[in-house]
Amino acid sequence: MSAYGKPKVHVLLEGRYRKLVRDLPQTIFYCPVCKGRGKGCQSCEGFGKLTKDSVQELIQRKVLPRYRSRRGKFHGAGREDLDVRMLGGGRPFVFEVVNPKNLIVDLDEIRDAINDYGRARIEVTDFVTVPRKRVAQIKETHSPKVYRSLVVVDKEPTDEALEQVIGRSVEVMQRTPQRVAHRRADKDRLREVTVRSIERADGPAGETCLLIEVVCQHGTYVKEWISGEEGRSRPSLASLLEVDTRCLALDVLDVPGPFPELEGVSAPSFNDALSWPPANGDEDRWDLPTPNSVSVRAADGDAVAAPMATEAGDPAEEQE
Numbered sequence: 019m020s021a022y023g024k025p026k027v028h029v030l031l032e033g034r035y036r037k038l039v040r041d042l043p044q045t046i047f048y049c050p051v052c053k054g055r056g057k058g059c060q061s062c063e064g065f066g067k068l069t070k071d072s073v074q075e076l077i078q079r080k081v082l083p084r085y086r087s088r089r090g091k092f093h094g095a096g097r098e099d100l101d102v103r104m105l106g107g108g109r110p111f112v113f114e115v116v117n118p119k120n121l122i123v124d125l126d127e128i129r130d131a132i133n134d135y136g137r138a139r140i141e142v143t144d145f146v147t148v149p150r151k152r153v154a155q156i157k158e159t160h161s162p163k164v165y166r167s168l169v170v171v172d173k174e175p176t177d178e179a180l181e182q183v184i185g186r187s188v189e190v191m192q193r194t195p196q197r198v199a200h201r202r203a204d205k206d207r208l209r210e211v212t213v214r215s216i217e218r219a220d221g222p223a224g225e226t227c228l229l230i231e232v233v234c235q236h237g238t239y240v241k242e243w244i245s246g247e248e249g250r251s252r253p254s255l256a257s258l259l260e261v262d263t264r265c266l267a268l269d270v271l272d273v274p275g276p277f278p279e280l281e282g283v284s285a286p287s288f289n290d291a292l293s294w295p296p297a298n299g300d301e302d303r304w305d306l307p308t309p310n311s312v313s314v315r316a317a318d319g320d321a322v323a324a325p326m327a328t329e330a331g332d333p334a335e336e337q338e
């Protein structure tokens with residue numbers, strides 16, 4: 019038989035996901051050294067991956083056996099860093115089932131199986147089957163993003179400085195951050211950031227913190243905007259408030275779209291809006307891995323810290 023003989027069948031499932039934890043990449047986190055081959059690799063000890071799970075894997079371990087497929091692809095509407103939670107209405111995605119040998123499935127049963135298996139790490143909506151063109155619509159829609167962040171500061175900003183920033187939109191010139199410069203062109207780009215609110219707060223170890231909520235144009239490097247990254251983001255939250263800052267925790271609260279309407283199909287959404295903080299993080303509403311003391315350094319790019327993301331080879335990009 020010719021290798022070109024049979025056309026491949028693909029099933030495309032659209033849904034939205036929420037990610038409630040800070041240790042989960044969106045897609046399979048292949049080892050950057052061996053590119054996932056694993057065998058003999060010292061970097062990943064032969065595992066091929068740097069995390070056991072990802073949003074993609076938590077979904078596909080339930081989807082693929084039911085379709086009797088061996089391969090799936092995950093197409094997200096942008097992505098969040100692995101240490102960033104995705105809350106609120108969740109993020110749209112299309113999961114592609116490659117070459118299914120069975121097409122008789124119960125999509126509600128699959129959804130329930132994923133939510134059961136995901137157990138407070140991820141949640142997904144109903145699925146609808148969509149045509150191929152939906153992948154491009156989902157991936158290419160430039161949605162603004164709403165973020166909430168816990169920011170450590172070296173001192174309280176003045177009321178005057180806060181008044182200058184709260185409720186304002188700021189045009190920010192961002193140079194490609196150092197953490198992604200190895201694989202992205204080094205260039206400047208202009209993005210708009212609107213500061214919805216800033217409140218004083220205590221950090222997990224009693225640090226002086228600010229709780230900020232911002233709406234960012236697509237493709238904004240929000241962690242770098244908070245820190246300034248040695249002047250690579252201008253103006254930054256740090257420069258506007260005249261304090262040193264460090265982003266301690268970040269949540270995406272909304273990826274509102276507008277995503278194009280599909281003919282005859284309503285895009286899936288969560289029935290219940292997830293309030294912030296999510297219910298599972300009772301005493302630690304930020305779900306921080308190690309609430310030890312945090313020192314604020316000069317706004318020096320250290321604010322991208324997310325140690326796992328950096329050490330692990332940086333799988334994630336800010337959403338675009």
Ligand SMILES: [Zn+2]
Pocket residue numbers: 049050051052053054055056059060061062063064065066067
């Ligand atoms: Zn490896």
